[in-house]
Amino acid sequence: MSDELMDYDAAMELFEPVLGLEVHVELNTKTKMFCGCANEFGAEPNSHTCPVCLGLPGSLPVVNAKAIESAIRIGLSLNCSIAERCRFARKNYFYPDMTKDFQTSQYDEPIAFDGEVTVEVDGREYTVPIERAHMEEDAGKLVHQGATGRIQGADYSLVDYNRAGTPLIEIVTKPVYGTGARAPEVARAYVAFLRDQMRALGVSDVRMEQGSLRCDANVSLMPKGSTRLGTRTETKNVNSLRSIERALRYEICRQAAILAAGGRVIQETRHWHEEGVTSPGRNKEQAEDYRYFPEPDLVPIAPPRAWVEELRATLPEDPRARAARLQAEWGFTDLEMRDIRGAGALEPIAATVTAGASPAAARKWWLTELVRYANDQGIELDEVPMTPAQVAQTQQLVDDGQLTDKLARQVVEGVLAGEGEPAAVVARRGLAVVTDEGALQGAVDRAIAAQPDAAAKVRDGKVQAAGALIGAVMKEMRGQADAATVRELILATLAR
Ligand code: ADP
Ligand code: MG
Ligand code: ZN
Numbered sequence: 001m002s003d004e005l006m007d008y009d010a011a012m013e014l015f016e017p018v019l020g021l022e023v024h025v026e027l028n029t030k031t032k033m034f035c036g037c038a039n040e041f042g043a044e045p046n047s048h049t050c051p052v053c054l055g056l057p058g059s060l061p062v063v064n065a066k067a068i069e070s071a072i073r074i075g076l077s078l079n080c081s082i083a084e085r086c087r088f089a090r091k092n093y094f095y096p097d098m099t100k101d102f103q104t105s106q107y108d109e110p111i112a113f114d115g116e117v118t119v120e121v122d123g124r125e126y127t128v129p130i131e132r133a134h135m136e137e138d139a140g141k142l143v144h145q146g147a148t149g150r151i152q153g154a155d156y157s158l159v160d161y162n163r164a165g166t167p168l169i170e171i172v173t174k175p176v177y178g179t180g181a182r183a184p185e186v187a188r189a190y191v192a193f194l195r196d197q198m199r200a201l202g203v204s205d206v207r208m209e210q211g212s213l214r215c216d217a218n219v220s221l222m223p224k225g226s227t228r229l230g231t232r233t234e235t236k237n238v239n240s241l242r243s244i245e246r247a248l249r250y251e252i253c254r255q256a257a258i259l260a261a262g263g264r265v266i267q268e269t270r271h272w273h274e275e276g277v278t279s280p281g282r283n284k285e286q287a288e289d290y291r292y293f294p295e296p297d298l299v300p301i302a303p304p305r306a307w308v309e310e311l312r313a314t315l316p317e318d319p320r321a322r323a324a325r326l327q328a329e330w331g332f333t334d335l336e337m338r339d340i341r342g343a344g345a346l347e348p349i350a351a352t353v354t355a356g357a358s359p360a361a362a363r364k365w366w367l368t369e370l371v372r373y374a375n376d377q378g379i380e381l382d383e384v385p386m387t388p389a390q391v392a393q394t395q396q397l398v399d400d401g402q403l404t405d406k407l408a409r410q411v412v413e414g415v416l417a418g419e420g421e422p423a424a425v426v427a428r429r430g431l432a433v434v435t436d437e438g439a440l441q442g443a444v445d446r447a448i449a450a451q452p453d454a455a456a457k458v459r460d461g462k463v464q465a466a467g468a469l470i471g472a473v474m475k476e477m478r479g480q481a482d483a484a485t486v487r488e489l490i491l492a493t494l495a496r
Pocket of ligand 1: 220231
């Protein structure tokens with residue numbers, strides 16, 4: 001079974017995409033949302049459970065104050081209003097991984113609502129309107145046993161309830177219009193923005209590969225010129241920034257082919273597969289099917305205004321203001337800044353400067369060797385296995401005259417290859433610049449003896465002729481000498 005796809009550019013001639021993004025963020029609170037169990041990834045299965053998160057009869061939930069605090073700070077950072085009073089609601093469903101068969105969530109009374117954020121793609125700003133950010137709990141996890149590790153073809157499944165009751169914030173956009181052909185990139189930039197923002201707030205590990213940041217990507221198409229929303233699909237399982245972009249592109253091409261052939265898009269959830277396709281999941285329930293009703297076991301939340309204002313004062317610097325401030329501090333041009341942000345290098349560069357490198361040096365490493373490595377590996381810049389501190393250490397070796405730029409590139413290569421800290425790579429690969437005066441002087445004397453013509457010219461004052469002699473010395477030193485030092489030594493020797 002393979003989908004009919006329309007070419008992306010052709011689809012953009014005919015249709016206007018509309019996005020809807022639902023992002024789940026797992027909070028990094030010490031304990032779960034409604035009980036005192038540890039909120040910890042990767043523990044022994046079912047070791048962090050109690051009657052509340054197992055949903056045993058008679059158990060009563062108590063809301064986690066720290067989770068409320070995080071929810072409010074997240075809402076404020078997305079420019080949302082914070083509810084004066086809000087309640088939890090039960091979302092009833094058959095959850096094999098949550099025994100009470102309802103999820104404690106928020107429905108018509110979210111804690112935060114009506115916000116907006118601005119993201120940048122290729123120098124253009126796009127406003128993403130936020131519908132709501134609400135609190136809920138995560139379900140447990142099914143572990144399918146069988147050759148594939150997936151539910152299809154599994155022999156049996158095991159349940160791990162450690163994740164049940166993990167505090168989640170779901171951030172839902174309003175329909176996002178006006179992104180045109182940039183829709184997939186805007187979606188990616190938005191999720192990247194949320195990830196950076198949550199990290200700056202310190203409320204979540206936001207690791208997409210571990211599922212602490214998850215995105216469901218909705219998209220529909222409107223014929224160009226129309227203002228009537230089309231039917232959307234909701235693609236799940238997109239667990240990297242790159243996948244968000246790819247999945248949306250795929251859905252746009254698939255929906256365009258259906259609509260152009262006179263067909264109708266089915267409203268459904270779909271699953272993303274890393275091979276590059278989506279496949280149909282379940283037909284989407286309507287809200288009525290969940291029989292939402294206010295949670296009777298929890299008191300309403302009414303955050304005092306003074307507390308909300310206190311929390312507002314703890315927000316990190318606005319990302320755009322921060323970028324402008326760093327640009328001024330670093331003395332970079334608009335174009336340089338755009339390249340940096342486009343490459344996702346702002347934070348790595350900032351951290352490298354904090355670790356002691358000059359802005360220019362930090363920029364050089366992140367926008368050349370490291371971005372190339374990330375592209376080759378298909379990973380994000382902040383996932384490359386070299387830390388900003390290691391980049392700064394490498395640059396320090398250059399500044400101290402222990403490495404040339406060329407040798408430093410080999411050090412970077414070594415660190416990326418897992419050979420250890422920069423100093424260890426220098427030692428292991430024998431990369432340090434030769435500073436032994438005796439060894440250098442020997443090479444200089446040999447170069448002068450081998451090229452008497454060049455030496456004579458230099459003696460006559462034609463200093464450019466020293467280039468050939470420098471080249472010969474550098475070659476003998478296998479590049480491990482500082483060219484400026486070699487040049488001085490040659491001139492001094494010939495002046496004797
Ligand atoms: P569900 O519970 O079905 O996931 P939500 O309202 O939680 O629905 O989320 C749906 C997301 O899709 C929201 O971001 C919403 O703004 C967006 N959306 C709704 N209708 C459309 C549409 N026709 N096209 C694109 N996005 C849409
Ligand atoms: Mg949803
Ligand atoms: Zn518990």
